[in-house]
Amino acid sequence: MTASELEMSSVRYPYRDRIFHVEKKAPGRWAVLDESHAELGTLVRVSAEGEEHEPVFGAVLPGYVDTLHEGSDWKYLVAAIINEALDAETAPTGNQGES
Numbered sequence: 001m002t003a004s005e006l007e008m009s010s011v012r013y014p015y016r017d018r019i020f021h022v023e024k025k026a027p028g029r030w031a032v033l034d035e036s037h038a039e040l041g042t043l044v045r046v047s048a049e050g051e052e053h054e055p056v057f058g059a060v061l062p063g064y065v066d067t068l069h070e071g072s073d074w075k076y077l078v079a080a081i082i083n084e085a086l087d088a089e090t091a092p093t094g095n096q097g098e099s
Contacts, residue, residue: 003055003074006030006043013075015082022078032081041081046070 005011006022013020013032020040021033028045042060050056050072058067059077061084069080 003057003072006074013078015079016086020078020082032078034082034085040085041068043074043077043081 006024009024011022013022019035021037022043023031023033025031025042030043032040032043034040039062041062044058044060044067045055046058046067047056052072054072055074056070056072057074057077058070059081060067061081068084069077071077
């Protein structure tokens with residue numbers, strides 16, 4: 001997949017034995033969605049051209065305004081958003097084993 005594929009309205013993104021979606025919301029802004037279309041985070045275009053003459057993207061988690069990660073590999077950034085969401089789902093609550 002290339003950066004130009006992001007210009008389509010929606011891109012299927014198979015990852016960790018599941019199908020996610022990257023849906024264009026506005027120019028330079030995409031929502032990363034799970035199977036139920038719940039939003040896991042946002043992919044934003046930080047710069048049209050970086051050091052390697054490719055667009056630079058950033059991963060933004062829900063509730064944040066700053067990017068968690070930035071780079072030209074948008075697939076890595078989408079994976080980072082998904083990993084953060086899935087890890088949050090399985091994180092221990094801290095009260096296990098208490099009665």
